[in-house]
Amino acid sequence: MAYLTEKINGIFSPFVLLKNLFRKPVTLQFPYDSLPPVAGYRGRHILDLDKCRGCFVCSMICPNKAITPVEFRGRKYPQVDLGKCCFCQLCEEYCAGAAIRLTQQAIMVTMDKESAILGPEALSQAPTF
């Protein structure tokens, strides 16, 4: 008898899933609705031009060689290729002047590779969410 009950319960057990019809969906309707990123999210970079000392430790430690020095306003500043960046935050971690930081901007969509390369001027502007 116990065997039969177990079998019957086993056959009808998937029907508990019908409860899901009355639950709120777990997914969000992107792009109209999205999950806000947390405070320490590793997104697009921001560069403080006044704090940058031009030491290029960021460029040296970058695992993907995404940061390169470029000429801007008479001296060298970092340029970030977001196509190569793996958002590991090592540049921020080892920046002596706390000039380069990662922001919460998670969505970086572009149709061409060139616009994924951010020069010092673009990097110094606050991200648009």
Add this chain to the structure above:
Amino acid sequence: MSFLTIPFGPQHPAAGHFHALIKVDGETVLGLDPYPGYLHRGFEKLMEYRVHTQNCMLLDRICILDPLSNEAGYVNAVEEIGRLEVPVRAKYIRTIMLELGRILSHISWIGEMGMALGFDSACRIAWGDRERIIRLNEIISGGRIYPVLFCVGGVRRDISPEFVDKSYEALDYLERQLEFYDSFFFKNETFIMRTKGVGKLGASEAVDLGVTGPNLRACGVDYDIRQDEPYEAYPEVNFKVVTREEGDAYARCLCRRGEIAESISIVRQLLKDVPGGPHRVQLDPMYKTPEGESHFCVEAARGELCFHVVSDGSPIPYRVKVRGPSFSHSLVAFPYLAEGSTIADIPVIYWSLAPCPADMDR
């Protein structure tokens, strides 16, 4: 003798990125030839061109579904060469994250197994629940799939009170969900019929084939590195190694289900008494390890994961060898079990072994 050859993967929902050619005679599988390499990225060679600090960023990519175990294996091997003393707080944080990673991997596997059985609801529900752990990864490290949290000398970020609260919340939720999984998945008659007696593996066979992790424990072998050679904060926690005797696909599934419950209990124990103090030893980005080599094994979610690191005294490792769990599961055990089974059992056997093609190819 005439037979038909059917390709399985590498772009197939039930194969991940694993590729094999199956020889069949009617419904019976005569043999299975695996063809690895579709996801080969050359990690071992890449690591020979980067310093230890940079290598920690690469390691997560080895196994996408269980990234933190790879980090733990490598950083522990490097710390062993450098004879570095890691702060106790860092060890606790690492263990918490490793266990959350195990839950993450096993919950993803429930989805994969559901998909292999043609039970898509299980896949959707499990991958929805996976988001809870991914959110915890995001809170502690800022990265969702690739946390890159561990570094040589500790962990890169400390745990916050928000993380602790959210962890308890997620663990309570997952504990409730486990009962829900039982009701519609693990006790489902279709699931039992599809998995019981399928892909049966004996204990001595499993050892010979290099099977490790939950797959080995499902054959009745009580072997778990967390218990036999404890690392990080595992000596401080009480847990039961989940074993089964049957050795079939059903036993492997139930072993993983039991491990989720055990992991929840381990994380709760550790969260209760995380010691104070620093969370890392600040090292130079060009940290040099002395000349030497070390071999470190961790119990990853999918099996035994070992890192053999050889250092020549420079900040760049001379050689890194990775022994991933999925290599022997998918290339050795899977063809062995597939022979003589039926076509319909192939996805069931494959996903009950839970290999990760990314880890297999590296």
